[in-house]
Amino acid sequence: MDESSSLLDAAFWVTSAAILALLVLSAFFSGSETALTASSRGKLRAQADRGSGGAATALRITEDSERLIGSVLLGNNLVNILATSLTTALFTRLLGEGGVALATLVMTLLVLIFAEVLPKTYAITNPESAASRVAPVIRVLIFIFAPVVSAVRLLVRGILWVFGVRTDPNSQILSVREEIAGAIALGHSEGAVQKEDRDRLLGALDLGDRTVEEIMRHRSQIEMVDIDNPPEAIITQCLASPHTRLPAYKGERENIVGVIHAKDLLREVDRLLRGANGRLRAIGDLKVMNIARKPYFVPETTPLDEQMRQFLRRKAHFALVVDEYGALRGLITLEDILEEIVGEIADEFDQDEGAPLKRSEAGDYLVDGAMTIRDLNRAMDWHLPDEEANTVAGLVIHEAQMIPSEGQVFSFHGFRFEVAARQENRLTMLKVRPEAKTRPEAARD
Incomplete structure (x- = not known):
């Protein structure tokens, strides 16, 4: 009885209390790592703009992901190793040498369930709210662990450098634009984003990668x-x-x-007809160049x-496109650019030129040669390359x-x-259809 009491003394x-506290700290570090890495920076920014201090702190500490992960992993490994050591000592004291194996089994279960799976599951379910709550504490720990983490970073980079791997802590694997585009494409594949919405959003993102030459109306x-x-x-x-x-x-x-604007022309005609000396024959005195606006030229x-x-900025809707030699290539309007985002825009004065894409009875698609490859890809969800040509006819001529x-x-x-x-010399209409994939059985025959 005395021996049992001595084993269950204050120590x-x-x-036991220290082991429990260390498990709680381990759960905190595991959940914090998941919350801060899985949270959306866009959502955190929105919360920060609404006055959330925790979200603003989370944004700041996630800017240097290498330092964040290093600090969290350092803290997590410290408490896990210390908790395991204390548990082994406690079980050895109670059960002798056989307590080592039991301590390993018990700590594996406790760490797996309560310090890994449980906190990570909660954090991945509510990443932004969890990140906002833990960010102030993690920020302090990052400051405390900074010297050790910096030394570890230098050691790791040195080892990687020996094997020919160069790291850039300021680089990001994916740009913000690519992340947004990937999220939109994923949402469409899962049915959360409609095709029309996907096309509009991706069209807006792609404006920076496309040039005037690709969508201008050719001078012909x-x-x-x-x-x-x-x-x-x-x-x-x-x-x-x-x-x-x-x-x-x-x-x-x-x-x-x-450039003659119809309204300017109408105003001048009205002035000639309704002026003090207005008469129908005064139309012959109309000086068109007096109302013509200065042309606006842009590089292709x-x-x-x-x-x-x-x-x-210029409050203009119309520009003439020239090449590097100053020769006229075509024209572009603000409407042309907007159509790259929202699709074809038509009004009551637009001439009906017929659909540029129609399905034939034989199953082919009749495609206007002047239709851009990008529009065809958007309409059909195809992936024809548009690096070497802008139109479908241009692609055929190039190939x-x-x-x-x-x-x-051609195939x-x-x-x-x-x-x-x-x-x-113009290909005005093409028949296009995807080629059927050859089955393995047919290939062998």
Whole structure:
């Protein structure tokens, strides 16, 4: 009886209490690591903007993930090892040498259930709220462990350097843009994001990677006004045009001298007809160049997001695109850029040119040669490359290394392309369909 009492003395209870406290600390470190690494920085930023001090602290300490993980792991390993050592000593005192194996089994179960699985499950369920609560304490521990963590970081980098691995603590594996794009794509694959929403969001993200050249209206498709035509003819042309703004040229179509806005033209006609000396014949005195606006030229290599900012800053909707030699390449409007985000925009004055993509009875897709590869990919969820060409016709010409004749068939990138119509050197219509994958049985036959 005396021997049993001596075993359950004050030292026993103090050691048991210390082991319990260490398990609680281990659970805190495990849960903190999961909460801080799994929490969304976007959600933390939103909480911080609403006045959450814990979220603001969590944002600051997660900026240096290497130092954060090093401090948390250091604290977690310290308490786990100390708890295991105390448990082994306690069980050895109670059971002798056989207590070592029992201590190992007991601590494995306790650490696994109460110090790992339980706190991590809670943290992954409520990452942002958990991160906000633990961030102030972790911030203090990071400061305390800073010297040891810094030494460990130098040692680890030195070992990696020996094996030819170079680390950059300021680099991120994924950029913010790629993280957002990946989240959107994942949401679409899981059914949480509709295809139209995915296309709009990714379209907005892609503006910085695309240039004016990719979406501009080619100069062969631009409707222009010959400034030397009689005023009556110019008025008739502007009224018949579906466009509000028309470039005006003199002599050669390359020589753009201004841009005629339909409202400016209408105001000038009204002034001539309703003025003090207004009369119908006064239309012949109309000086179109007096109302033409100065043309706005942009390089073809301008990124779309930058061009949109320029449109908004200049309060302009229309620009002429030139190449590096100053030659006219096409035109671009603010509407063209917006269509890359929200899809095709049409109004009551737009001419119905027919759908650029139709399904034939044979199962092929009839594709307008001028349709961009990006639009085709968005419409069909295909992945045709658009690095070397902007349009479907351009892709066929690039891959064929020639201008194909009508009826020629090509197969590349897992698709079959047939030239359905050609006008001069332009491929105006193509038949496209995915190639059926060859089955292993058929391949062997």
